[in-house]
Amino acid sequence: MIQIEHLTKRYGGFTAVDDISFVAQPGRVTGFLGPNGAGKSTALRMLTGLTPATSGAATVLGRRYSELPNPSRHVGVMLDAAAQHPGRTGREVLQLAATITGMGRARVDEMLDLVGLERSEARRRVKNYSLGMRQRLGLAGALMGRPQVLVLDEPANGLDPAGIHWMRGLLRDFADQGGTVLLSSHLLHEVELIADDLVMIGGGRIVAQGGMKDLLATRPGCVADAEDRAAFANALSAAGIPVAGRADGAADIEADAARVGRVALDAGVPLTLLRPADGTRLEDMFLQLTADTARGDRGVTTSSRDAAASGATAPDASPAQPSSPQDTPTREEPTA
Numbered sequence: 378m379i380q381i382e383h384l385t386k387r388y389g390g391f392t393a394v395d396d397i398s399f400v401a402q403p404g405r406v407t408g409f410l411g412p413n414g415a416g417k418s419t420a421l422r423m424l425t426g427l428t429p430a431t432s433g434a435a436t437v438l439g440r441r442y443s444e445l446p447n448p449s450r451h452v453g454v455m456l457d458a459a460a461q462h463p464g465r466t467g468r469e470v471l472q473l474a475a476t477i478t479g480m481g482r483a484r485v486d487e488m489l490d491l492v493g494l495e496r497s498e499a500r501r502r503v504k505n506y507s508l509g510m511r512q513r514l515g516l517a518g519a520l521m522g523r524p525q526v527l528v529l530d531e532p533a534n535g536l537d538p539a540g541i542h543w544m545r546g547l548l549r550d551f552a553d554q555g556g557t558v559l560l561s562s563h564l565l566h567e568v569e570l571i572a573d574d575l576v577m578i579g580g581g582r583i584v585a586q587g588g589m590k591d592l593l594a595t596r597p598g599c600v601a602d603a604e605d606r607a608a609f610a611n612a613l614s615a616a617g618i619p620v621a622g623r624a625d626g627a628a629d630i631e632a633d634a635a636r637v638g639r640v641a642l643d644a645g646v647p648l649t650l651l652r653p654a655d656g657t658r659l660e661d662m663f664l665q666l667t668a669d670t671a672r673g674d675r676g677v678t679t680s681s682r683d684a685a686a687s688g689a690t691a692p693d694a695s696p697a698q699p700s701s702p703q704d705t706p707t708r709e710e711p712t713a
């Protein structure tokens with residue numbers, strides 16, 4: 378299990394990660410989503426002890442990462458596949474990982490087979506690897522110590538469609554065997570297919586979190602259409618019912634179907650369509666929830682309230698925790 382509690386990272390006056398709390402449960406894949414610069418990598422780096430937190434705590438299996446004895450036996454980490462030593466061969470990278478984790482040499486070949494790297498490819502230097510090959514090598518290294526927890530930053534980056542499919546199966550199996558997976562990704566479709574739980578951040582703050590099924594459950598409201606769209610729009614507007622247009626010309630309406638039907642009837646506008654609202658697609662939710670989390674506007678959004686209404690938990694609008702003495706702004710750190 379991974380537990381993040383009020384985790385915050387400030388760089389000088391800039392807050393990269395702002396009081397986030399969530400749990401990644403064993404037996405489940407937790408997707409960690411957010412637009413560029415949202416703070417995902419920073420949060421994962423704090424979790425794995427690479428960046429000190431300004432305040433808050435992150436624990437893996439009940440302990441801070443730095444307190445775990447031989448952490449790679451417990452937590453497989455892949456944060457930046459491109460950061461592997463370019464001059465080493467793939468096999469050397471894995472042999473080193475095997476030594477660090479105390480695994481036998483046979484485990485290297487086992488891992489090469491698991492991630493689909495050929496023996497001949499393992500003899501090449503990493504600088505000559507494609508991005509997808511580096512991802513596979515990184516995953517092999519992360520899995521080397523038979524960890525119970527995987528922390529992966531953009532693991533599907535650079536993988537071809539077959540590779541993405543393969544990785545999905547691998548992570549699903551890992552979770553089904555009781556492992557905890559926390560992965561960040563921009564590939565929303567992939568996350569939609571693989572994640573059981575979601576944590577979405579924007580501007581350093583959590584904008585939605587919860588079970589994938591709950592988050593994508595049918596939203597309240599309905600979809601309706603009329604032959605006389607202008608008359609229908611006027612009737613809804615007169616009733617104070619908010620409406621959004623859809624690509625197919627119908628209306629997304631924030632009111633239940635019975636009310637909308639009555640408004641149309643009273644206005645004498647025959648409807649050609651009236652049905653409950655669609656389930657939200659992850660991409661739609663992502664765009665809605667993160668569009669209005671630009672820095673400087675980090676309160677609860679209408680969209681996050683909608684998501685909350687559909688089962689997601691949105692954060693409260695409380696301001697960030699005040700600084701404590703140890704929260705002295707940190708200068709930029711060199712990247713690992």
Ligand SMILES: Nc1ncnc2c1ncn2[C@@H]1O[C@H](COP(=O)(O)OP(=O)(O)OP(=O)(O)O)[C@@H](O)[C@H]1O
Nearest residue numbers: 388393411412413414415416417418419420709710
């Ligand atoms: N060492 C640092 N010093 C100053 N600012 C930093 C540092 N590291 C990260 N940041 C800033 O913190 C914010 C969050 O960055 P982070 O890399 O965590 O985002 P991300 O969600 O992982 O983005 P991406 O999806 O693009 O990888 C960014 O604005 C980034 O510029």
